[in-house]
Amino acid sequence: QLQLxxxxxxxVKPSETLSLTCSVSGGSISSSSYYWAWIRQPPGKGLExxxxxxxxxxxGKIYYRPSLKSRVTISVDTSKNQFSLKLTSVxxxxxxxxxxxxxxESRSSYWGQGTLVTVSS
Amino acid sequence: xxxxxxxxxxSGSPGQSVTISxxxxxxxxxGYKYVSWYQQHPGKAPKLMIYEVSKRPSxxxxxxxxxxxxxxxxxxxxxxxxxDEADYYCSSHAVTISAYVIFGGGTKLTVL
Numbered sequence: 001q002l003q004l005x006x007x008x009x010x011x012v013k014p015s016e017t018l019s020l021t022c023s024v025s026g027g028s029i030s031s032s033s034y035y036w037a038w039i040r041q042p043p044g045k046g047l048e049x050x051x052x053x054x055x056x057x058x059x060g061k062i063y064y065r066p067s068l069k070s071r072v073t074i075s076v077d078t079s080k081n082q083f084s085l086k087l088t089s090v091x092x093x094x095x096x097x098x099x100x101x102x103x104x105e106s107r108s109s110y111w112g113q114g115t116l117v118t119v120s121s
Numbered sequence: 122x123x124x125x126x127x128x129x130x131x132s133g134s135p136g137q138s139v140t141i142s143x144x145x146x147x148x149x150x151x152g153y154k155y156v157s158w159y160q161q162h163p164g165k166a167p168k169l170m171i172y173e174v175s176k177r178p179s180x181x182x183x184x185x186x187x188x189x190x191x192x193x194x195x196x197x198x199x200x201x202x203x204x205d206e207a208d209y210y211c212s213s214h215a216v217t218i219s220a221y222v223i224f225g226g227g228t229k230l231t232v233l
Contacts, residue, residue, distance in 0.1 A: 037222075046124065047159070047167065047210050049222040063220050099166060106155040106214035106222050109178065111166040 004112035018087040022100030030078040033057040037103040040096035125225035132231040143211030151192035155214035
């Protein structure tokens with residue numbers, strides 16, 4: 001059974017960079033024909049797709065939410081079976097629960113449990 | 122990229138049916154078959170309930186069904202049960218300058 005687990009700092013200062021990692025178990029991140037995505041949910045609000053990166057099957061193609069594109073980087077570390085999110089110049093508006101997911105044809109079938117990241121000084 | 126439009130709330134009594142709408146544009150809902158619906162209970166990660174407009178993943182009860190007409194997708198929950206009380210989100214493949222995924226604002230379903 002595929003499992004995803006987010007990890008990273010729970011508190012980030014304004015203007016700094018938010019960095020999260022998603023560890024994938026129960027399947028290889030490189031050999032499967034899927035995308036690996038990040039989705040966030042501000043407290044009490046709805047879901048917001050951040051972006052996704054394709055497996056080697058998709059030549060590592062990356063898609064980002066247009067409004068976040070200038071601040072977001074998603075990458076994959078196949079040796080560790082992990083993928084990562086970096087979001088620069090964070091503000092309080094970036095405070096959210098961040099989920100990593102396995103995505104195919106724009107749907108997320110497997111989700112991590114989510115990790116709350118608070119932006120505050 | 123404005124969110125897809127969903128009613129903030131919906132409700133029904135046990136055993137009844139309720140339908141939740143999700144309205145977008147021809148650049149998302151109306152233009153692609155990749156519309157999904159998610160159920161989220163408080164403090165939990167979302168769960169995929171419907172994909173490609175009307176398909177159900179294994180293990181999802183057939184009380185949940187999806188459809189689409191033009192730029193509006195719908196989720197119908199039949200035979201409402203107490204455990205169906207949750208937030209529901211639609212999502213769609215979208216393309217403007219590049220491809221991305223867009224979500225609806227969410228609908229709180231209350232079982233009366």
